[in-house]
Amino acid sequence: MLRTLFTRTAENTAGFILPLLKPGMRALDCGCGPGTISVGLARRISPGHLTGVDAFAEHVALGRKQAGKFGAPNVGFQHASVYSLPFDDNTFDIVFINAVLNHLVKPLKALAEVKRVLKPGGILGLREAFTQGTLYSPGHPTIKRSIELIIASVNQKGGDANIGMRINGLVKEAGFSDTTVSASFETMGTPDMVKMIAEDIALIFSGVDYKKALLDAGLATNEELDDIVRFYSTATEETIQFIAMPYLEVICRKADDSARKNNAEGM
Numbered sequence: 107m108l109r110t111l112f113t114r115t116a117e118n119t120a121g122f123i124l125p126l127l128k129p130g131m132r133a134l135d136c137g138c139g140p141g142t143i144s145v146g147l148a149r150r151i152s153p154g155h156l157t158g159v160d161a162f163a164e165h166v167a168l169g170r171k172q173a174g175k176f177g178a179p180n181v182g183f184q185h186a187s188v189y190s191l192p193f194d195d196n197t198f199d200i201v202f203i204n205a206v207l208n209h210l211v212k213p214l215k216a217l218a219e220v221k222r223v224l225k226p227g228g229i230l231g232l233r234e235a236f237t238q239g240t241l242y243s244p245g246h247p248t249i250k251r252s253i254e255l256i257i258a259s260v261n262q263k264g265g266d267a268n269i270g271m272r273i274n275g276l277v278k279e280a281g282f283s284d285t286t287v288s289a290s291f292e293t294m295g296t297p298d299m300v301k302m303i304a305e306d307i308a309l310i311f312s313g314v315d316y317k318k319a320l321l322d323a324g325l326a327t328n329e330e331l332d333d334i335v336r337f338y339s340t341a342t343e344e345t346i347q348f349i350a351m352p353y354l355e356v357i358c359r360k361a362d363d364s365a366r367k368n369n370a371e372g373m
């Protein structure tokens with residue numbers, strides 16, 4: 107399990123939607139991972155309720171553990187795919203998605219499903235990475251190569267590691283309106299955080315399936331992959347000072363046709 111996922115909170119990851127959360131709302135965190143963001147969002151909408159869904163059963167179990175740890179009674183976790191959400195039409199006031207669409211082969215299908223479960227006038231807060239724009243210091247060639255391979259690996263599986271740059275267009279194509287775009291960084295900026303991300307990257311590149319896919323596709327050589335694992339496993343404060351990943355964020359709404367109809371009738 108990647109340790110950096112557990113450092114995400116509502117404050118450091120979902121800041122762009124926090125002002126929109128109101129007590130009593132019904133919220134959904136799609137692809138919630140281990141639930142560290144979900145519990146913070148739930149606290150802000152109490153006595154409303156937040157549901158976290160994830161396609162990976164282990165993450166659902168971790169989310170439930172997280173809710174117990176933080177004593178969050180108004181949050182629940184369900185095992186489900188964003189492609190087929192187990193909720194009625196028009197259920198949620200707000201849906202949050204962070205770092206999920208980049209893994210999906212059909213992001214528009216996912217957005218259509220999210221739109222279905224949002225109430226008319228409901229809000230989507232979507233945040234996705236632009237991995238290509240990752241900042242780091244000092245500029246070591248092994249870091250550059252590892253980022254290239256992370257992008258190639260996501261893209262090879264049908265995802266898009268740079269989807270952040272496209273999310274504004276995607277939500278419009280999916281029929282959402284009133285879009286506002288912003289951007290933020292996920293920064294590993296202390297020695298402890300850098301050590302954690304370095305260990306996570308070493309773990310990713312040590313994965314047998316991960317390596318095999320890159321080798322089979324001719325995207326990397328064994329020597330390169332060994333070099334990346336060695337570099338990150340032995341990283342020091344001198345070899346990596348910080349790593350900062352850029353994210354694009356969009357807030358948008360499901361159109362409220364009834365409001366539009368009432369306005370038109372009143373004219």
Ligand SMILES: C[S@@+](CC[C@H](N)C(=O)[O-])C[C@H]1O[C@@H](n2cnc3c(N)ncnc32)[C@H](O)[C@@H]1O
Pocket residue numbers: 111114136137138139140143159160161162165186187188189203204205206209210
């Ligand atoms: C990079 S993690 C992000 C987790 C969390 N949103 C966060 O920011 O900490 C991506 C998450 O998306 C989940 N995921 C991938 N495909 C999914 C799908 N089709 N439906 C629901 N969740 C999915 C993964 O299991 C994983 O937990």
